[in-house]
Amino acid sequence: MTYCCGILVREGLVMVADTRTNAGLDNISTFRKLHVFERPGERALIVASAGNLSVTQGVLHYLADGLENPETGVNETIYDCANLMKAAHFIGRAVRRARIEAFDPDVQSAGVNFDVSLLLGGQIGAASPRLFMIYTAGNCIECTTDTNYLQIGEHKYGKPILDRAVNYDTSINEALKIALISMDSTIRSNLSVGPPIDIVLLRRDALRLDVSTRIEANDPYFRDLRERWSKALREAHMAIPAPPYGDRAP
Amino acid sequence: MTYCCGILVREGLVMVADTRTNAGLDNISTFRKLHVFERPGERALIVASAGNLSVTQGVLHYLADGLENPETGVNETIYDCANLMKAAHFIGRAVRRARIEAFDPDVQSAGVNFDVSLLLGGQIGAASPRLFMIYTAGNCIECTTDTNYLQIGEHKYGKPILDRAVNYDTSINEALKIALISMDSTIRSNLSVGPPIDIVLLRRDALRLDVSTRIEANDPYFRDLRERWSKALREAHMAIPAPPYGDRAP
Numbered sequence: 001m002t003y004c005c006g007i008l009v010r011e012g013l014v015m016v017a018d019t020r021t022n023a024g025l026d027n028i029s030t031f032r033k034l035h036v037f038e039r040p041g042e043r044a045l046i047v048a049s050a051g052n053l054s055v056t057q058g059v060l061h062y063l064a065d066g067l068e069n070p071e072t073g074v075n076e077t078i079y080d081c082a083n084l085m086k087a088a089h090f091i092g093r094a095v096r097r098a099r100i101e102a103f104d105p106d107v108q109s110a111g112v113n114f115d116v117s118l119l120l121g122g123q124i125g126a127a128s129p130r131l132f133m134i135y136t137a138g139n140c141i142e143c144t145t146d147t148n149y150l151q152i153g154e155h156k157y158g159k160p161i162l163d164r165a166v167n168y169d170t171s172i173n174e175a176l177k178i179a180l181i182s183m184d185s186t187i188r189s190n191l192s193v194g195p196p197i198d199i200v201l202l203r204r205d206a207l208r209l210d211v212s213t214r215i216e217a218n219d220p221y222f223r224d225l226r227e228r229w230s231k232a233l234r235e236a237h238m239a240i241p242a243p244p245y246g247d248r249a250p
Numbered sequence: 251m252t253y254c255c256g257i258l259v260r261e262g263l264v265m266v267a268d269t270r271t272n273a274g275l276d277n278i279s280t281f282r283k284l285h286v287f288e289r290p291g292e293r294a295l296i297v298a299s300a301g302n303l304s305v306t307q308g309v310l311h312y313l314a315d316g317l318e319n320p321e322t323g324v325n326e327t328i329y330d331c332a333n334l335m336k337a338a339h340f341i342g343r344a345v346r347r348a349r350i351e352a353f354d355p356d357v358q359s360a361g362v363n364f365d366v367s368l369l370l371g372g373q374i375g376a377a378s379p380r381l382f383m384i385y386t387a388g389n390c391i392e393c394t395t396d397t398n399y400l401q402i403g404e405h406k407y408g409k410p411i412l413d414r415a416v417n418y419d420t421s422i423n424e425a426l427k428i429a430l431i432s433m434d435s436t437i438r439s440n441l442s443v444g445p446p447i448d449i450v451l452l453r454r455d456a457l458r459l460d461v462s463t464r465i466e467a468n469d470p471y472f473r474d475l476r477e478r479w480s481k482a483l484r485e486a487h488m489a490i491p492a493p494p495y496g497d498r499a500p
Contacts, residue, residue: 156406160435164483173492181487185410199495211495221494228490233414236482237431242423244471245449245461 001192002153004033004048005162005179006119008131008143011172012203012210013121016179017048018187019214020194034198035060037078040208043124045078045087046200050153051116051136058098059091059118067094084130085142088120092138099136117152122202129204157189158182176201176211177225184226197222251442252403254283254298255412255429256369258381258393261422262453262460263371266429267298268437269464270444284448285310287328290458293374295328295337296450300403301366301386308348309341309368317344334380335392338370342388349386367402372452379454407439408432426451426461427475434476447472 004017017034031053037045047063049056066075067090081087095116103114115136123129131143133150143150145168151159165178176199186193194217201211215222254267267284281303287295297313299306316325317340331337345366353364365386373379381393383400393400395418401409408431415428426449436443444467451461465472 156439157410159439160407160410161483161487163438164480165487174487176493176495177487177490180493188413189406189409201495211493213495215495221491225490229486230414232482232486232489233411236479236486237411237415237424237427239482240427240475240478241471243426243430243461245426245451245463245465 001190002033002050003151003155003158003183003186003190003193004050004119004153005149005151005158005182006048006121006131006143007149007162007166007170007175007179008121008129008168009148009166009170009172009175010168010204012201012206013046013123013129013131014172014175014179014199014201015046015048015119015121016176016183016197016199018183018193019196019198020192021053022192025192028192028194030196032198034200035063036200036209036212037063038209039079042207043079043122044202044207044209045120045122045124046202046209047091048119048152049116050118052102052112052114055095055098055102055114055116056118058101059094059116062094062097063091067097081124083124083127084120084122084132087122087124088132088134088140088142091118091120091134092140095134095136096138119150119152123204123207129202154186154190154193158186161185172201172203180215180222180225181229184229251440252283252300253401253405253408253433253436253440253443254300254369254403255399255401255408255432256298256371256381256393257399257412257416257420257425257429258371258379258418259398259416259420259422259425260418260454262451262456263296263373263379263381264422264425264429264449264451265296265298265369265371266426266433266447266449268433268443269446269448270442271303272442275442278442278444280446282448284450285313286450286459286462287313288459289329292457293329293372294452294457294459295370295372295374296452296459297341298369298402299366300368302352302362302364304352305345305348305364305366306368308351309344309366312344312347313341317347331374333374333377334370334372334382337372337374338382338384338390338392341368341370341384342390345384345386346388369400369402373454373457376455379452404436404440404443408436411435422451422453430465430472430475431479434479
């Protein structure tokens with residue numbers, strides 16, 4: 001499984017991804033799912049991937065090495081896309097191509113899933129930072145100021161904190177904290193999501209990543225965040241008054 | 251959809267269930283999913299149901315009106331089961347029967363799901379309170395002191411708080427609060443889970459329910475709990491220090 005989350009705020013963009021892949025429960029590995037395509041001063045793009053690993057690796061190959069533009073016949077990479085929407089469509093084409101190459105109907109009938117989903121976040125030139133989700137069909141949706149986060153993979157455990165705590169005016173550092181709390185909730189409840197965690201932080205108009213690092217399981221800040229969060233939750237429910245329902249008191 | 255949760259603690263048992271059913275997103279109704287079978291002083295049993303409504307209603311019919319015991323030929327109801335394990339097996343037989351009666355392979359091929367799952371909690375006589383989950387195959391598992399809660403329906407959104415906050419030594423009132431927080435998280439993230447919420451609280455050896463009530467959407471305690479919880483979560487993440495990751499500070 002996988003959990004990746006992107007949060008778009010006024011100050012910029014945060015993306016986090018776990019690194020655990022599994023083929024069954026008895027075959028667990030570590031693979032990077034957060035990929036950076038950066039030309040400082042011109043563009044900073046981050047792609048997060050979930051789903052069939054052979055398909056997502058195929059997609060990444062096309063993003064870096066290029067795919068023929070069907071209209072011009074020219075080979076293009078993600079560095080050639082003029083804006084984020086075009087980059088999202090380009091990834092959609094790469095998904096279709098990589099999925100066709102990996103797909104086998106007999107193998108799918110045997111239970112192998114060839115689906116993928118990806119997030120694309122970043123900024124190109126003077127345009128605002130944007131965040132997209134690309135589906136297995138190659139189509140995409142864009143994050144808005146109303147719903148300013150997108151998730152792929154095991155999204156449910158980490159969603160309640162996002163629904164409660166983030167909006168477009170959340171500070172970028174707060175967004176990173178909340179993304180890490182969301183990741184922690186997911187890791188606690190789904191064994192197939194696990195550390196290390198890759199994180200990136202892109203400030204609006206910086207056109208280069210401010211943070212791009214890997215958080216290991218024993219990272220002191222992440223450990224402290226997990227402990228503080230657990231303690232705060234315990235104190236929070238203990239501070240709520242006792243339920244008054246006793247219509248059938250003995 | 252549905253969300254029901256049972257928590258077994260040293261002091262007794264708490265069960266909560268929402269009341270929303272839906273056939274598609276455009277056909278939403280209110281149905282009770284928490285059912286009490288009680289003979290004060292002798293037994294107090296609570297059954298929560300999720301899944302295909304025609305099957306769960308068939309199951310409830312058999313629990314109350316009886317099913318022939320295949321060994322003795324005698325008609326038995328849930329009131330005739332000598333202990334909780336026998337009651338769980340009895341419900342399993344009722345599930346198999348009701349599912350066969352409702353099942354149609356052509357309709358299933360068209361996408362209708364005939365699966366159900368149920369929780370059975372309670373106490374019979376001097377034996378300890380117990381909590382079971384009964385699957386659509388009619389088999390069951392029992393909650394233990396290691397993992398002292400069980401969920402059916404939309405279980406993911408409400409699981410992180412249970413994983414963090416409850417254990418067998420949690421007080422019964424605290425367990426009810428946590429169950430309501432878990433329900434609140436689920437309601438916030440899944441439209442097809444909704445109020446009113448039915449709750450029961452059974453104290454060890456009471457052999458009658460201490461609380462059996464319905465919490466409406468505008469219930470003052472539940473509203474206060476939701477507000478306090480949201481506020482505490484906001485304060486909790488704001489109290490966590492800012493992330494120290496700035497390896498690529500501009």
